[in-house]
Amino acid sequence: xxxITPATAADLFDIAATRxxxxxxxxxxxxxxxxxxxxxxxxxxxMAIAPHARTIWVACGPGNNGGDGxxxxxxxxxxGFFPVVTFLGEEGRLPPxxxxxxxxxxxxxxxxxATPPSAHELAIDALLGIGSTxxxxxxxxxxxxxxxxxSQPVLxxxxxxxxxxxxxxxxxxxxxxxxxxxxxxTFLTLKPGLFTAQxxxxxxxxxxxxxxxxxxKDRPTARIAGAPDSxxxxxxxHKGSYGDVAVIGGASGMAGAALLAxxxxxxxGAGRVFVGLLDPNAAxxxxxxPELMLRDARTLDLSGMTAVCGCGGGEAVRELLPNVLxxxxxxxxxxxxxxxxxxxxxxxxxxxxxxxxxxxxxITPHPLEAARLLNCTVGDVxxxxxxxxxxxxxxxNVVVVLKGSGTVIAGGADTLPVINLSGNARLAxxxxxxxxxxxxxxxLAMRKPAFDAAREAVWLHGRIADTWPADAxxxxxxxxxxxxxx
Numbered sequence: 001x002x003x004i005t006p007a008t009a010a011d012l013f014d015i016a017a018t019r020x021x022x023x024x025x026x027x028x029x030x031x032x033x034x035x036x037x038x039x040x041x042x043x044x045x046x047m048a049i050a051p052h053a054r055t056i057w058v059a060c061g062p063g064n065n066g067g068d069g070x071x072x073x074x075x076x077x078x079x080g081f082f083p084v085v086t087f088l089g090e091e092g093r094l095p096p097x098x099x100x101x102x103x104x105x106x107x108x109x110x111x112x113x114a115t116p117p118s119a120h121e122l123a124i125d126a127l128l129g130i131g132s133t134x135x136x137x138x139x140x141x142x143x144x145x146x147x148x149x150x151s152q153p154v155l156x157x158x159x160x161x162x163x164x165x166x167x168x169x170x171x172x173x174x175x176x177x178x179x180x181x182x183x184x185x186t187f188l189t190l191k192p193g194l195f196t197a198q199x200x201x202x203x204x205x206x207x208x209x210x211x212x213x214x215x216x217k218d219r220p221t222a223r224i225a226g227a228p229d230s231x232x233x234x235x236x237x238h239k240g241s242y243g244d245v246a247v248i249g250g251a252s253g254m255a256g257a258a259l260l261a262x263x264x265x266x267x268x269g270a271g272r273v274f275v276g277l278l279d280p281n282a283a284x285x286x287x288x289x290p291e292l293m294l295r296d297a298r299t300l301d302l303s304g305m306t307a308v309c310g311c312g313g314g315e316a317v318r319e320l321l322p323n324v325l326x327x328x329x330x331x332x333x334x335x336x337x338x339x340x341x342x343x344x345x346x347x348x349x350x351x352x353x354x355x356x357x358x359x360x361x362x363i364t365p366h367p368l369e370a371a372r373l374l375n376c377t378v379g380d381v382x383x384x385x386x387x388x389x390x391x392x393x394x395x396x397n398v399v400v401v402l403k404g405s406g407t408v409i410a411g412g413a414d415t416l417p418v419i420n421l422s423g424n425a426r427l428a429x430x431x432x433x434x435x436x437x438x439x440x441x442x443x444l445a446m447r448k449p450a451f452d453a454a455r456e457a458v459w460l461h462g463r464i465a466d467t468w469p470a471d472a473x474x475x476x477x478x479x480x481x482x483x484x485x486x
Contacts, residue, residue, distance in 0.1 A: 025216050058083050168385065245308060
């Protein structure tokens with residue numbers, strides 16, 4: 001059993017691939033083996049979560065997920081615990097393995113009840129697995145609401161009930177309140193939906209058990225990004241060894257966004273950072289960060305630079321984009337640059353051509369910007385974040401950083417997308433996206449491949465938030481930028 005952390009690097013498999021692995025494993029093993037192993041794993045984790053529990057409520061559904069719950073209840077009872085099973089389903093319609101585990105629970109002396117216990121120290125959600133994403137209704141919805149409104153911990157079996165294991169979406173109205181401490185144990189494969197969109201909130205802490213079936217393989221859908229390798233700088237180097245970054249943005253009233261991106265690029269390791277401000281009345285120097293070389297954006301020669309374009313760019317950035325797209329040696333497009341491209345077919349064609357020519361390019365949309373680029377709704381993007389990121393990468397021949405919970409990084413058709421697990425709600429503050437753009441720019445300037453530059457910068461950006469002291473002042477974008485080298 002393995003706990004999944006932001007540093008974990010592992011393959012992710014969609015429902016179809018998981019089913020194929022399950023079928024191959026079941027065919028090679030004695031009947032009922034997988035369910036017995038899954039139930040034992042649930043029981044062991046339950047005992048670790050609530051070692052002194054008097055009553056453990058096990059809510060079981062009508063399929064094999066419910067069978068895992070029956071098996072876990074039997075294992076817990078054998079070990080001196082007192083599980084109470086509530087079952088929503090018809091015994092005669094249970095799959096064979098689930099029916100066998102139901103009998104094992106009865107033989108072990110497990111208590112069955114028509115309604116949840118009045119008090120419990122742990123609830124186990126074994127209602128719906130990966131085979132069902134229908135909205136929970138009736139008693140099932142009531143039981144889930146009761147679980148998640150309690151202060152007692154909840155352990156979800158395979159996936160939280162109702163969660164789409166491929167996309168991380170929950171049925172409309174099926175939110176999971178966070179009064180309870182959430183844990184999920186998932187089997188055979190890691191599913192992408194646990195790590196993006198609503199999945200991270202719904203699942204909480206995630207554990208993985210391959211049930212001894214690691215030898216059964218299939219094609220992964222994506223990967224967890226994992227921690228990047230840290231490479232020390234050579235002593236025999238100089239500022240030219242780490243490249244030049246030119247930040248283009250900061251229209252009237254928005255200079256701070258460009259300066260934040262510049263600060264992040266500087267602290268992220270770029271050799272030199274120029275900030276081309278679009279506000280003609282901007283100060284000629286940033287006295288707080290004199291290392292940033294402020295310039296008129298129109299005077300910068302981008303042919304040997306990595307450009308970070310769009311941070312605080314407003315409408316003014318639009319007229320510079322044709323030249324930026326044509327001349328920048330490497331390019332990060334963010335914020336208002338993306339909005340301008342979404343509204344201009346000629347710029348879209350130019351962006352796509354740039355990618356086909358092999359010029360390193362990264363775009364960093366949040367869901368609304370992604371929706372504009374794809375001419376769809378935010379709901380469409382959030383409903384399948386992996387597909388949205390892949391579609392953007394294919395349409396514009398770029399590396400895509402689709403920001404949000406479980407940021408998705410996608411490249412070409414031959415590149416497996418990754419989902420990043422670092423970061424938390426401390427990043428939900430103005431300017432942190434500008435900082436990320438600057439960090440990616442610094443990595444590109446150091447001649448890292450575009451996909452690797454994006455993946456590493458996103459992970460490091462999140463790690464700063466993860467390691468921010470709980471008793472410190474709130475994390476601001478400025479402080480985040482100054483920590484970009486951590």
